[in-house]
Structure formats: structure tokens, C-alpha cells
Amino acid sequence: MKRRNFLGLMGAAGVSAALPTKAQAGGNVDFEGYPGSKGVLFDATRCIGCRKCEVGCNEVNNLPQPEKPFTDLSVTETTRRTENEAYTVVNKYETSGGPVFRKIQCMHCMEPSCGSACFVAAFTKEPSGAVTYDESVCVGCRYCMVACPFEIPTYTYNDPITPKVIKCDLCEANMQAGKIALPGCVNSCPKEALVYGERDELIKIARNRLEANPDNYIDHIYGENEVGGTSWLFISGVPFSEIGLREDLGTVSGPELNSGALSVVAMVPALWPLLLAGVYGITKRTDKINIKEKADAVAKAISETQDKASADMKAAMERAANDKAATVKREVAKVVKEAEEAAAAAAGGDGETEEEGA
Ligand code: SF4
Ligand code: SF4
Ligand code: SF4
Structure with missing residues (x-):
């Protein structure tokens, strides 16, 4: 495990004991997040598009091998979405600053729209920071897919018996089971473009990088406030819209933004x-x-x-x-x-x- 990929390990141990229960479920518009919850910082200036994070995710989640091997980097040139058998993908964007790679996965929103749209509470914002999904209560309405501002959840349409929603779970199941100490993608990144740790610490690291190299970065931490904040955070040397991140989402969480409509829901x-x-x-x-x-x-x-x-x-x-x-x-x-x-x-x-x- 690389020290710089995993922050606040010791601090997290102390914090986790004080974490509140899951009673504060995702989708509560007044929910301000669990103290000490984790997240991942992605630094687009460090990513080289090697797809090792895809490999790591594939391995820890026992996913089938992709049609084209992970060594084929040409696939990054096509804008891909996450799929049932790929919880994360890395795409290449031609930007004003040249080619830039960006990793895509569930953002693990602090107040997840998927959770608030789901009327059987199949999604839970965990104290760890992960937004998890419980297929045992899912009725397959797929409101979550519509509600997600990042177009993340996918659905196993080809499984007629037990179809379900698919998305990155921040490796929650494997982490809680003690099988891994870091999310598979983070552990596999050779460039430390991914750092796992307490969200508050990640924001400090991101801010330090922006301040230390203002010419290299856009002065903004994407996810710090977008849609009420996300557990995955992004920093970049080019405008976020150029690497496929929506800049029109605002800082109001999905559940709060849609509270009127959601009251009907x-x-x-x-x-x-x-x-x-x-x-x-x-x-x-x-x-x-x-x-x-x-x-x-x-x-x-x-x-x-x-x-x-x-x-x-x-x-x-x-x-x-x-x-x-x-x-x-x-x-x-x-x-x-x-x-x-x-x-x-x-x-x-x-x-x-x-x-x-x-
Ligand atoms: S990115 Fe989408 S699927 Fe992930 S927590 Fe946010 S709303 Fe839910
Ligand atoms: S956190 Fe885990 S499930 Fe999510 S993209 Fe990384 S390896 Fe895959
Ligand atoms: S492993 Fe790291 S450097 Fe390679 S594509 Fe993924 S995030 Fe980028």
C-alpha cells in the first residue's frame, strides 16, 4: 500500500468508532455528511490513461475480462460510460490543454439523488462515505438511473431472472470484510493519481496542490460542493467541462433541489x-x-x-x-x-x- 494513496489511516480508526449509525440515510436533505467519512481524490494532471485502475476494479470485484484487453489503451479514445461489467472507465479528452484522462465511477454523493429517488430505500449513504445498493429490496423501477446527475447506475437488462442496478460501491463490501485495505482502483494506480482517505483531508491535500502549483490547476475542487458535495473529488489543469464533468449542476443537492417534486414521489x-x-x-x-x-x-x-x-x-x-x-x-x-x-x-x-x- 502506498502511503500517499491512503491518508488518515490511523485517524480513521479513531473516528470510525465515533461514527453515527446509518439512521442518517442518504437522501435526507439536511444531511451534512458523516464525520470522518472517506473518499477519493482524483488528480487529472497525474493520470496517464494506463487503465490500471480499471484492472484493479475488475480484479477486486471479480468482473469478467473485457472484450478488448486492458492493455488496449485505444479504447480510452471513445467516450465510454460505466457498464454492468465495468464499474469504472478512463476516457481521454482532447482539451484546450491537450489530451487529458479522466476516471469515471460513482461519485458517492453526500446526499445521493439515486437514494432520494428510490422509494424502497435500496441505496444507503454509509458512514464510510460509500453509497451502497441493496438489490434485495430493489423493485427495478430504475428511478435511480434517471435521478443520477452523473449517469452512473446501469441495469442488468440481460438478466431476466434477477435484474439489478450496477455501480461502484467504493469497494465497501470488500473493505468492510477486511479483504482489501484500499479500493482496488486506488491500489492499482501507478501514478498516485488516486488518493483514498478522509474527505476533509483530501480537500486539504487538493487545496495544497492548487496553491502550490496555481499554474497547473484550475482553482477549483470538483465535488467539494457540487450537488451538495461528493465523496469523490477531482482536480484538473483544464476546465472540468472539458473532461466530461458537468459544471451546470450547482451546489444544491439533488434531493434538496427536487424536494418539491420529491415530496410527490x-x-x-x-x-x-x-x-x-x-x-x-x-x-x-x-x-x-x-x-x-x-x-x-x-x-x-x-x-x-x-x-x-x-x-x-x-x-x-x-x-x-x-x-x-x-x-x-x-x-x-x-x-x-x-x-x-x-x-x-x-x-x-x-x-x-x-x-x-x-
Ligand atoms: S453519482 Fe449517481 S449513483 Fe453515485 S451516489 Fe451520486 S447519484 Fe448515486
Ligand atoms: S472504488 Fe472499488 S468499485 Fe469503485 S471504481 Fe474503485 S475499485 Fe471499482
Ligand atoms: S491507474 Fe491511475 S494513471 Fe492509470 S488510468 Fe487509472 S487513474 Fe489514470
Whole structure:
């Protein structure tokens, strides 16, 4: 681990014990952030576009290998977005100061719009600074994708069974599990273009760099205040708009900016159970109707079959009875005839004998 990639390790240990709980969830418009929360500082003047951060992210998140290998740097010349299988990408921008590379991933907003737009609270602003996503409660409405001002969340449309939203989680799961000490991308950067640490410390470092080399930097820390602040921070030698960062977002957080509209959205959580219950009820009722219709149809078919069978049986029995009676009659007649013939024969024989004897 490079010291300069990871700031405030010891300080963080002390702070983490004092961190508040997750009760202050992302999306609260009055939320000012967790003290001691972490973030990453990206310095565009140091990035060489090597894509090692993409490799690091790919490895720690066990993502499949990309179609074109990470060694193919030509892909940076196409403006790429994050994807289901690439939580971060590095793009090259032709700027007023020449080619500049910029890394893209979730910004881990202090007051995430994705979180406030999500009415089942699938997103959480963690005390660590990460904005995490819980697929187990996600209903797939994809409001988060619409709400994100940085167009970060993607969706696994090709997974019909368990589709989910995908985005960088600041390596929260791996970090909390103790599997890694630094986000994979930060750990892999050979140029220290990425520094992980307490957000407040990162802002100080960024400011020091701007002050130490004012000719090399735009005098602004992107993310310090944009959309209410983000856990990822950017400094650059060229205007941020030239490296694909929106400069029209202002400093008001997404949730606050949209509080009017979101108050309407906020009704959805309250209505949602009723809506679901209604839909569920209708569905169930429809099912019941269908089942009843099917049951009635089956019962009718069975009844008709039974009636037909009964009629057939009755007819068959009658036929059999008639046949039997006819047979009996025929047999009786036959027996009677045979008896008569026998009797006649016997009578004739006796007669002959008597005649013969007379
Ligand atoms: S960048 Fe987008 S996805 Fe990431 S926390 Fe902010 S609003 Fe959510
Ligand atoms: S913080 Fe983790 S998940 Fe996010 S881009 Fe870096 S390596 Fe990938
Ligand atoms: S690893 Fe560092 S230098 Fe290389 S592309 Fe990523 S951020 Fe830039």
C-alpha cells in the first residue's frame, strides 16, 4: 500500500468508532455528511490513461475480462460510460490543454439523488462515505438511473431472472470484510493519481496542490460542493467541462433541489403498500376468477361427461337387459323347443315300442 494513496489511516480508526449509525440515510436533505467519512481524490494532471485502475476494479470485484484487453489503451479514445461489467472507465479528452484522462465511477454523493429517488430505500449513504445498493429490496423501477446527475447506475437488462442496478460501491463490501485495505482502483494506480482517505483531508491535500502549483490547476475542487458535495473529488489543469464533468449542476443537492417534486414521489412509499396490496388483491382476485372459471368449466365438463356416461350406461344396460331378456327368451325358447322335441321323440319312441310290443 502506498502511503500517499491512503491518508488518515490511523485517524480513521479513531473516528470510525465515533461514527453515527446509518439512521442518517442518504437522501435526507439536511444531511451534512458523516464525520470522518472517506473518499477519493482524483488528480487529472497525474493520470496517464494506463487503465490500471480499471484492472484493479475488475480484479477486486471479480468482473469478467473485457472484450478488448486492458492493455488496449485505444479504447480510452471513445467516450465510454460505466457498464454492468465495468464499474469504472478512463476516457481521454482532447482539451484546450491537450489530451487529458479522466476516471469515471460513482461519485458517492453526500446526499445521493439515486437514494432520494428510490422509494424502497435500496441505496444507503454509509458512514464510510460509500453509497451502497441493496438489490434485495430493489423493485427495478430504475428511478435511480434517471435521478443520477452523473449517469452512473446501469441495469442488468440481460438478466431476466434477477435484474439489478450496477455501480461502484467504493469497494465497501470488500473493505468492510477486511479483504482489501484500499479500493482496488486506488491500489492499482501507478501514478498516485488516486488518493483514498478522509474527505476533509483530501480537500486539504487538493487545496495544497492548487496553491502550490496555481499554474497547473484550475482553482477549483470538483465535488467539494457540487450537488451538495461528493465523496469523490477531482482536480484538473483544464476546465472540468472539458473532461466530461458537468459544471451546470450547482451546489444544491439533488434531493434538496427536487424536494418539491420529491415530496410527490415521497407519497409513493406511503401509497406503495396500498398499491401493491391492491395489485396483489386484483391479481389474486383475477387468479381466483380464473381458477373459478376453470373449476366451473371443468365441473361442467365432468358433469356433462357424467351425464353422458350415465345416459350411455343406462342405454347400454337397457340394451344389455333387453339383450339378456332376448337371450333368455331365446334360450328358453330353445330349451323349450328342445324339450318338446325330446318329449316328442320320447313319445314317438314309446309309441313305436308299444306298437311293436302290441
Ligand atoms: S453519482 Fe449517481 S449513483 Fe453515485 S451516489 Fe451520486 S447519484 Fe448515486
Ligand atoms: S472504488 Fe472499488 S468499485 Fe469503485 S471504481 Fe474503485 S475499485 Fe471499482
Ligand atoms: S491507474 Fe491511475 S494513471 Fe492509470 S488510468 Fe487509472 S487513474 Fe489514470
